[in-house]
Amino acid sequence: MPVQFTVNGRPASVDAPANTLLVHALREHLQLTGTHVGCDTSQCGACTVLLDGRAIKSCAMLAVQAEGCEITTIEGLALPDGSMHPMQAAFKDCHALQCGFCTPGMVMSAVDLVERHPGASEAEIRALLEGNMCRCTGYQNIVKAVQQGQQAMATATA
Numbered sequence: 001m002p003v004q005f006t007v008n009g010r011p012a013s014v015d016a017p018a019n020t021l022l023v024h025a026l027r028e029h030l031q032l033t034g035t036h037v038g039c040d041t042s043q044c045g046a047c048t049v050l051l052d053g054r055a056i057k058s059c060a061m062l063a064v065q066a067e068g069c070e071i072t073t074i075e076g077l078a079l080p081d082g083s084m085h086p087m088q089a090a091f092k093d094c095h096a097l098q099c100g101f102c103t104p105g106m107v108m109s110a111v112d113l114v115e116r117h118p119g120a121s122e123a124e125i126r127a128l129l130e131g132n133m134c135r136c137t138g139y140q141n142i143v144k145a146v147q148q149g150q151q152a153m154a155t156a157t158a
Helices: 022-029 086-093 103-116 122-128 140-157
Strands: 002-007 010-015 048-051 054-057 070-072
Touching (some): 048 103, 103 140
């Protein structure tokens, strides 16, 4: 079944069975492997991408449901000059990763969190990242990174 959408600012098309999950269309058909498959039950958030600007778990959505949508994966988050997005830089600067498996989904969720909840407190950040699991870090540096990314994103848009 042909499905067309925009991925990371470029038109994309996949021809896949109707039951293909969006995460598999991105990884297997478009080779965008930064979107990870962690649990296939929408529990962990490793597969989080932005769909029309909102964070979604791509393992809980069929590719055909994304027809005509704008999708941003971790590969498309970089700035036009190729430098890291402020949230990516904050995760790096704050050492908010260890194994890195959850990082792409965590970063994508954090970008959406900051866009929808500017000025979120530490408690709000922790609550809003609840759908993303990290088995390594204990979340303290992740929260710091979101706070730093929040400030950097606010400065960038000011």
